[in-house]
Amino acid sequence: MASKKHIIELSVNGVRHEGLVEPRKTLADFLRDDLELTGTHLGCEHGVCGACTVMVNGEAVRSCLMFAVQASGQEITTIEGLATGGKLHPVQEAFWECHGMQCGFCTPGFVMSVYAFLKENPDPKEEEIRPALSGNLCRCTGYQNIVDAVRLAAEKMRETSAVPVPVAVKE
Amino acid sequence: MKPAPFEYFAPTSVEETCALLARYGDDAKILAGGQSLVPLLALRLAQPEVLIDINPVRELDYIQANSDGLSIGAGTRHRTVERSSAVREQFPLLSAGIEWIGHPQIRNRGTVGGSLAHADPAAELPALALALDATFTVIDANGSERTLTSDEFFVSFLTTALGSGELLREISFPAFPAGSGWSFREVALRHGDFALVGVAAIVTLDNTQACSDVRIALFGVGETAVRSRSAEKVLIGQKPDKQVIATAASEIIKDIQPLSDVHATSAYRQYVARNLVEQALTEAIQRAL
Numbered sequence: 001m002a003s004k005k006h007i008i009e010l011s012v013n014g015v016r017h018e019g020l021v022e023p024r025k026t027l028a029d030f031l032r033d034d035l036e037l038t039g040t041h042l043g044c045e046h047g048v049c050g051a052c053t054v055m056v057n058g059e060a061v062r063s064c065l066m067f068a069v070q071a072s073g074q075e076i077t078t079i080e081g082l083a084t085g086g087k088l089h090p091v092q093e094a095f096w097e098c099h100g101m102q103c104g105f106c107t108p109g110f111v112m113s114v115y116a117f118l119k120e121n122p123d124p125k126e127e128e129i130r131p132a133l134s135g136n137l138c139r140c141t142g143y144q145n146i147v148d149a150v151r152l153a154a155e156k157m158r159e160t161s162a163v164p165v166p167v168a169v170k171e
Numbered sequence: 172m173k174p175a176p177f178e179y180f181a182p183t184s185v186e187e188t189c190a191l192l193a194r195y196g197d198d199a200k201i202l203a204g205g206q207s208l209v210p211l212l213a214l215r216l217a218q219p220e221v222l223i224d225i226n227p228v229r230e231l232d233y234i235q236a237n238s239d240g241l242s243i244g245a246g247t248r249h250r251t252v253e254r255s256s257a258v259r260e261q262f263p264l265l266s267a268g269i270e271w272i273g274h275p276q277i278r279n280r281g282t283v284g285g286s287l288a289h290a291d292p293a294a295e296l297p298a299l300a301l302a303l304d305a306t307f308t309v310i311d312a313n314g315s316e317r318t319l320t321s322d323e324f325f326v327s328f329l330t331t332a333l334g335s336g337e338l339l340r341e342i343s344f345p346a347f348p349a350g351s352g353w354s355f356r357e358v359a360l361r362h363g364d365f366a367l368v369g370v371a372a373i374v375t376l377d378n379t380q381a382c383s384d385v386r387i388a389l390f391g392v393g394e395t396a397v398r399s400r401s402a403e404k405v406l407i408g409q410k411p412d413k414q415v416i417a418t419a420a421s422e423i424i425k426d427i428q429p430l431s432d433v434h435a436t437s438a439y440r441q442y443v444a445r446n447l448v449e450q451a452l453t454e455a456i457q458r459a460l
Contacts, residue, residue, distance in 0.1 A: 003176040023179030023222065024212075045172070046210040050276065059250070059279040065209040066280070069179055070224060113276065134363035135274025 008072035012037065013081030021068045028052045030068035031078060039079035039108045043137070050136030053109040054078050060116035062135075079108035082115065090156035091115045091149075100149035102140035110136045110146060118154050122161075174212035181224040185310065185340065188225055192336040193312030195221045201338065202226070203246060203285030206277045231284070231340065236261055241344040245284020253278060262344060264353040268299045268371055271355070274363040284339045287324070290331045290395065293365045295357070297325055298396035302371040302388035303344045312336040328394040348384055351375040352458030354451035358443050360434065366391045367435045368443045372451040374411070376459045382406040387419075387452070392427035392444055401425040402448060411456050420448040 008019045012035060019034050028045075031037045031054070043051035045064050052064040055077040082089040088096070091114050101107040110133070117124070117132040124132070129150050130143075138146060182188045192199060200219035202208060203226065211217040225231060231246030236257040243252065252258055252269050259266040272278055272286070272295050286296045287307070299305075300321045307319045311334070324332050333339060347353075357369035368391040375384035385403040390396040405419040429440035 003178055006179065022176065024174040024176055026173075026209075029173075046213045047206060047277075048210075050274075053276060056279075060276045061279055062206075062276050064213070065205050067179070067205075067209075069181070070205075070226060117275070131362050132275060134361065135276045 006069045006072075008069055010071045010074055010076060012076045013078060019068060023067055023069050025068045026064050027054070027056075027066040027068050027071045027076070028063035030071070031063065031076070034068075037078050037080050041105055041108055043105065043109075048137070049106070049109070050113060051106050051109040053112040053136065055112060055116055058116075058119070060113050060135075077112075079111060082111065089115070090160060091118065091153040094149040094153035094156055095146075098145045098149040098152055100141065100145040106136060106138045106140075110138070114150050114153060118150070118157050122154060122158055124150070124154060172213065172215060174209070175215055175218040177212075177219055178221045179224065180221065181227050183227045183229075185228060185230060185338070186314070188223060188228060188338055189310060189312050189314055191221075191223050192338060195223070196312075197335045199223050201285075201288070203288075204248065204277075204281035205285075206273065206281040207285065207289045207291065225338075234258065238346065240346045241265075243283050243342050243344075245282065245288075245339045245341060247283050249278035249281045249283065249286070250275075252283060262303070262347055264302065264347070264355055264371060264373065265299055265344070267353075267355040268295045271295050271357050271359075271366070271369075277363075283342060287342060288331055288333060288339050290325055290329055291365075292328060292393060292395050293367075293369075293391045294396075295366070295369065295371075295390065297321075298369060298371045298388040298390035299355075300324070300342065301396050301398050302373055302386045303347070304386070306343045306345075307339060308341040308343065309333060309337050310340045311338075316340070322398075325395040348373070348375045350377075350459060351384070352455040352460070354454035354458070356447045356451045356454075358447065365434075368392060368429070368440050368447060370444070370447045370451040372448070372455045374406070374452065374455040374459050376456070379410070380460070381408055381410050383408075385419075387423070387448060389423065389427055389444055389448070392429045392440060394428075397426055399423040399426040399448070406452070411452065413453075416449055416452045416456075419452060420445045423448055 005020045041051040043049035047065045054063045199221035202222045202224045231244040233244040235242040307324045354372045371388045373386040377383040385406045387399045401422040402419040429437045431437045
């Protein structure tokens with residue numbers, strides 16, 4: 001017996017979407033299946049790996065631990081929403097330049113977490129970087145290049161401090 | 172895997188929440204931050220028929236600080252407490268401990284009430300509540316309230332004194348004792364992991380620099396967080412030197428029964444707990460001086 005579905009309305013990367021979902025459908029699955037935004041990845045589906053990290057009303061959140069019904073009326077930013085007009089966001093550029101990824105599976109989650117971190121802490125001390133990354137797991141890189149990418153991203157974001165918040169991005 | 176099907180309600184007031192609890196009782200689970208509950212649902216370790224989402228109940232989200240102490244609404248996010256300058260000034264022990272809760276993403280959604288009601292023995296907040304003598308205001312399905320002490324609230328592994336159809340509404344902390352020092356120590360495998368062992372300590376010195384009040388709360392040491400009253404007794408009335416501190420730390424063994432699991436043995440936890448208590452007491456005393 002499937003449960004009654006709920007109508008939801010939410011903004012994702014500046015675009016308004018509607019959906020009809022079972023309450024148990026996670027935000028992660030809604031983004032991937034209903035909106036076909038598959039940049040958000042499912043690594044563990046129980047809140048430990050961080051590959052599913054998105055921003056909800058500007059805060060980094062594990063989308064596998066939220067239900068789509070809870071996201072109704074909220075503003076969601078996914079990895080697809082960072083680049084603007086085909087130009088990579090400074091965080092994405094930094095990951096690229098520092099080779100902060102190998103298979104890329106954890107990368108969207110890291111990039112979203114780093115973006116959220118640097119928005120709040122634009123000039124982090126060295127000892128603040130790793131704790132900020134503790135919620136994201138990577139099996140490939142050993143993290144060194146990811147930490148470098150955070151440093152470089154912070155520098156880039158401070159230089160171009162008028163980086164626009166993604167609005168009305170066409171996928 | 173995916174959670175089993177459930178019915179979902181999103182009340183916007185405490186009154187509405189209580190009405191839903193009255194209606195569904197044991198069939199329902201409160202959904203707050205979801206950082207502990209949703210993994211259980213995803214792994215199907217819990218399969219409630221009804222989920223009552225209290226995130227829209229904004230009246231549960233508040234921090235009130237005054238000279239009498241601190242009151243925190245059960246729906247207040249960890250990150251709100253983390254960022255509160257009032258908490259940092261008046262309850263530095265709480266600010267210090269909150270930073271150890273999981274990861275930033277968890278603190279963005281997780282709530283103070285949710286963590287306390289979940290009562291994981293390895294969690295920070297139950298131990299902080301014990302150390303700070305917090306009281307818990309609980310409201311039932313009819314809207315009647317009762318207040319519990321921390322000792323009364325935490326019963327056993329993942330079990331609190333919350334009855335079927337009851338909602339934790341507020342947690343209150345009496346004013347931090349003047350002239351007190353504090354310390355928070357935790358050992359975990361990786362930053363943000365569940366604690367293997369941890370300590371929250373408060374030491375109050377009188378004007379002869381003897382201990383007038385000592386609170387030593389440990390977590391990761393059994394079925395619930397624990398106040399080690401045997402250790403605390405050693406220090407009361409004493410001027411705390413290295414020897415007294417060491418004796419106090421050796422007494423915790425009387426109050427803790429750490430379990431062995433895949434992360435650590437009971438013996439390891441006992442050993443680490445004793446060291447952490449010595450370190451925490453030393454630091455707390457230094458802060459008090």
